[in-house]
Amino acid sequence: MYRFHYRLPFPFVSLCLGSIAVLAVAYIGLIAVVMSYAASTVEFAQSVRNDEASVASLESRYLAAVASITNTDYTAEGYAKPVAEAFVPSASMTALR
Amino acid sequence: MRAQFRTRIRLVLACIVFVALLILTRLYFIQIVHGQEYSQKADSQFASGGSGLFDRGSIYFTRKDGTLISAATLASGFLVAINPQTLADPEAAYMAIDAVASTTLAFDHAGFLAAAAKKSQVYIEVAHHLSDAAGQTLAAENIPGVEVLRERWRYYPGGSLAAQSIGIVSYGSGDVLSGQTGLEATYDETLSRSGNSLYKNFFAELFSNVGNLLVNAQDAREGDVVTTIEPEVETRLETDLAKITTTYSSQSSGGIIMDPSTGAIIALATYPTFDGNDLQNIDPQRLSNQLVEHVYEFGSIMKPITMASALSAGVITPQTTYNDTGCIIVDKARICNWNYKPYGVIPMQTIIEQSLNVGASWVAEQLGQTQFRAYFTKIFGQKTGIDLPNETDALIGNLFKPQQVYYDTAAFGEGIAVTPIQMIRALAAVANGGILVEPHLVSAIRLDSGIVRPLDWGEGTRVFSGTAARDTTVMMDALFDHTLDGGKAMIPTMSVAAKTGTAQLPTPTGTYYTNRFFHSEVAFFPSFNPRFIILLYTNDPKGVEYASKSLTPSLLDLTHFLIDYYAIPPDRGFATVTPSV
Numbered sequence: 001m002y003r004f005h006y007r008l009p010f011p012f013v014s015l016c017l018g019s020i021a022v023l024a025v026a027y028i029g030l031i032a033v034v035m036s037y038a039a040s041t042v043e044f045a046q047s048v049r050n051d052e053a054s055v056a057s058l059e060s061r062y063l064a065a066v067a068s069i070t071n072t073d074y075t076a077e078g079y080a081k082p083v084a085e086a087f088v089p090s091a092s093m094t095a096l097r
Numbered sequence: 098m099r100a101q102f103r104t105r106i107r108l109v110l111a112c113i114v115f116v117a118l119l120i121l122t123r124l125y126f127i128q129i130v131h132g133q134e135y136s137q138k139a140d141s142q143f144a145s146g147g148s149g150l151f152d153r154g155s156i157y158f159t160r161k162d163g164t165l166i167s168a169a170t171l172a173s174g175f176l177v178a179i180n181p182q183t184l185a186d187p188e189a190a191y192m193a194i195d196a197v198a199s200t201t202l203a204f205d206h207a208g209f210l211a212a213a214a215k216k217s218q219v220y221i222e223v224a225h226h227l228s229d230a231a232g233q234t235l236a237a238e239n240i241p242g243v244e245v246l247r248e249r250w251r252y253y254p255g256g257s258l259a260a261q262s263i264g265i266v267s268y269g270s271g272d273v274l275s276g277q278t279g280l281e282a283t284y285d286e287t288l289s290r291s292g293n294s295l296y297k298n299f300f301a302e303l304f305s306n307v308g309n310l311l312v313n314a315q316d317a318r319e320g321d322v323v324t325t326i327e328p329e330v331e332t333r334l335e336t337d338l339a340k341i342t343t344t345y346s347s348q349s350s351g352g353i354i355m356d357p358s359t360g361a362i363i364a365l366a367t368y369p370t371f372d373g374n375d376l377q378n379i380d381p382q383r384l385s386n387q388l389v390e391h392v393y394e395f396g397s398i399m400k401p402i403t404m405a406s407a408l409s410a411g412v413i414t415p416q417t418t419y420n421d422t423g424c425i426i427v428d429k430a431r432i433c434n435w436n437y438k439p440y441g442v443i444p445m446q447t448i449i450e451q452s453l454n455v456g457a458s459w460v461a462e463q464l465g466q467t468q469f470r471a472y473f474t475k476i477f478g479q480k481t482g483i484d485l486p487n488e489t490d491a492l493i494g495n496l497f498k499p500q501q502v503y504y505d506t507a508a509f510g511e512g513i514a515v516t517p518i519q520m521i522r523a524l525a526a527v528a529n530g531g532i533l534v535e536p537h538l539v540s541a542i543r544l545d546s547g548i549v550r551p552l553d554w555g556e557g558t559r560v561f562s563g564t565a566a567r568d569t570t571v572m573m574d575a576l577f578d579h580t581l582d583g584g585k586a587m588i589p590t591m592s593v594a595a596k597t598g599t600a601q602l603p604t605p606t607g608t609y610y611t612n613r614f615f616h617s618e619v620a621f622f623p624s625f626n627p628r629f630i631i632l633l634y635t636n637d638p639k640g641v642e643y644a645s646k647s648l649t650p651s652l653l654d655l656t657h658f659l660i661d662y663y664a665i666p667p668d669r670g671f672a673t674v675t676p677s678v
Contacts, residue, residue: 046150046247049150049152049171049173049249050173050229052155052170052171053170053171053172053173053174053249053252055167055170056167056170056171056172056252056254057172057254059166059167059170059254060254060255060256062166063166063254063255063256063258063328063332066328066329066332067258067332067336070329070332070333070336071336
């Protein structure tokens with residue numbers, strides 16, 4: 001009876017050790033990638049939040065400007081109230097602007 | 098030989114069983130006895146603490162062109178803490194901190210030195226909300242025992258703009274910052290952030306939360322809130338309310354501007370208000386939103402509701418007449434017109450145009466108690482469903498009593514009390530052709546995944562017939578053109594429907610003051626296809642008796658502002674003949 005017997009070109013123990021080494025390197029590599037990813041994400045999120053805070057500062061100035069314009073007393077600024085208002089009959093969409 | 102083998106096998110089996118029992122016992126202690134502790138320990142290893150910085154979604158105003166402007170967002174900067182155990186020179190540290198954080202320092206000089214003397218402590222926060230530049234300047238000095246740490250906090254760019262509706266974030270009764278009032282509370286689940294997504298153990302995440310990787314429930318829930326509030330209209334409304342309140346020394350004033358066909362609220366405010374960025378100095382009473390949490394007897398702006406109900410029920414028509422005697426006696430109570438004047442035989446329009454209490458009572462009697470109750474219960478008997486917390490119910494208990502006088506007084510807005518938001522919703526039903534819409538402040542949720550999810554606020558419920566609503570609008574339109582401000586309010590190119598209301602304030606004993614009033618006024622335009630409805634009120638104004646004097650100037654200011662700002666095209670006054678070229 002013929003028995004197939006394949007012989008490895010290198011010792012079985014070396015194969016196992018090599019595999020373990022590859023797996024260990026891959027594991028360490030994955031950890032490094034994950035840590036870098038987490039660090040970059042945190043940095044990016046912080047950067048986005050800082051930019052949002054800068055935008056909020058600009059928005060605050062815009063809203064303050066709107067309030068200032070709304071609260072301006074034009075008569076105190078030297079402007080006189082119109083003595084009469086005239087409404088122009090028109091079909092224009094912007095007749096009242 | 099076989100017996101020996103059997104003995105060995107039994108020995109091995111006994112060992113295996115023993116080990117299994119040991120493992121089972123150990124498992125019992127791990128999972129049952131100490132399960133909770135291990136679970137917590139595992140959790141802490143799985144999601145090790147993040148940066149610890151406060152995080153929360155934003156709330157946005159929406160400008161008329163669709164641009165989003167932050168109503169509530171996050172500001173970032175630095176906080177300063179000291180470690181008394183390593184702080185070598187408290188005096189020098191105070192000088193350095195005071196130089197960059199004099200306005201945000203929590204302690205005065207003596208207080209700082211006292212804090213620095215607490216050698217048993219290792220961490221005391223002494224200043225918050227430092228700007229980036231100030232924080233970096235202080236950090237560069239590298240003072241032993243002084244730590245400069247990054248921090249974020251809730252920031253309202255508009256300060257007091259729509260403050261009661263946007264709400265505040267604070268610790269409340271727990272130890273987590275969360276929305277306490279306004280939209281911050283209503284949409285807290287959407288705005289709050291779990292903050293554990295960045296530092297999770299990758300492998301634990303991969304193997305334990307495969308489902309989450311495919312469908313992340315957090316991403317489907319967390320986002321920003323987009324409101325329908327227009328910042329420039331809101332500013333205008335608040336300015337007008339401040340003017341009314343200060344001019345007439347009122348207890349408070351309020352206003353709402355809404356799209357009557359959808360219920361989208363463009364602006365809403367009460368005065369006095371508060372600045373959400375200055376929580377230290379807020380009067381807690383101002384945190385509540387009067388527009389949904391307080392009820393008032395609105396007076397004569399209730400008459401259009403009575404009229405529309407009677408017209409819708411078919412018990413009267415616009416051409417129906419009655420004999421107005423100036424005063425009537427109902428259940429021994431005397432009901433009179435505001436000027437005690439008898440108007441004789443007059444049509445229904447005069448009741449609205451001249452705001453006649455006797456006429457409104459007559460209409461209520463034509464409607465009958467059962468139908469009156471049915472209409473008013475349908476309109477005011479439930480909360481509006483607005484997306485603000487603590488909405489209260491209307492007080493309409495008088496409509497369940499048998500005496501006719503309660504129905505007669507309710508017909509002109511006394512004896513029943515409703516919230517301003519209920520009142521504007523009811524009047525919007527007159528404006529939009531008879532549909533009771535659901536008022537709302539939020540149009541969409543912008544999810545963190547980038548998807549914008551519009552909110553569906555429903556189609557509304559019909560309460561008046563279209564004809565009844567239109568006939569009532571005609572009466573209110575005539576009031577604006579002929580009566581308001583002596584007829585000078587009329588805008589030749591724009592139809593406006595309006596109604597004023599002046600109600601006596603109730604005393605604690607259930608009677609009414611003869612010299613203290615609640616003023617209200619409503620307007621919508623263009624009358625027969627309205628873009629906006631405005632409701633204004635002022636509570637207990639001094640030195641003025643009628644709403645037509647206290648509120649009309651502001652109502653007209655807002656009306657003209659909205660027509661101009663939104664470029665609402667004229668709906669009347671067109672040239673009927675096109676001139677030939």
